[in-house]
Amino acid sequence: MTPAEVDTIDFEKSGGLVPAIVQDARTRRVLMLGYMDRAALVETLESGEVTFFSRSRGGRWRKGETSGNRLRVRDVAKDCDSDALLVMAEPTGPTCHRGSESCFGDDAALSTLAQLERTIAARAADGGADSYTARLLASGVKRVAQKVGEEGVECALAGAAGSDDELCNEAADLVYHLAVLLRARGRSFEDVFAVLDQRAQK
Secondary structure (H helix, E strand, C coil): CCHHHHHHCCCHHHCCCEEEEEEECCCCCEEEEEEECHHHHHHHHHHCECEEEECCCCEEEECCCCCCCCEEEEEEEECCCCCCEEEEEEECCCCCCCCCCCCCCCCHHHHHHHHHHHHHHHHHHHCCCCCHHHHHHHCCHHHHHHHHHHHHHHHHHHHHHCCHHHHHHHHHHHHHHHHHHHHHCCCCHHHHHHHHHHHHCC
């Protein structure tokens, strides 16, 4: 959405406010629900950070003003009736004021994947020799890809003839090495999810 499209939103239907659902652009996880008036939406689009109209404070409120846990806007879309918004954003910390990543509770699977990518990014930035992740990334994309192949074979063998625990452990190794490969190529699970979303729509 562009600032020019703000006038297409029906703010009057609900007394000047529209609900704005915030979703993590990387994991597709629903983070929170807030409300925007016209000014808050304009500020969101112009600043690149999610801004709400706080009903309790009676005015504009940019997420993270106090906590520092901001929401960086990736995209804003309106629903079919133009009276609700979906905000795709990148959180810089926990979204909920209680310290959880989502106001709707923790989704273990998505939280774990997001945390895995953050850990890999931190190891890559640190580059310490005592980090397996850093050493693996330093060995180059071909070596990382080779490891994914090895782990894929081990996962397949565990699935064919191993125990349930062996399969889960090998699958975890495969997911980890796949995350490292995506990082080495400058990609993330967000890109994978986008492909899956496209396929689901066919």
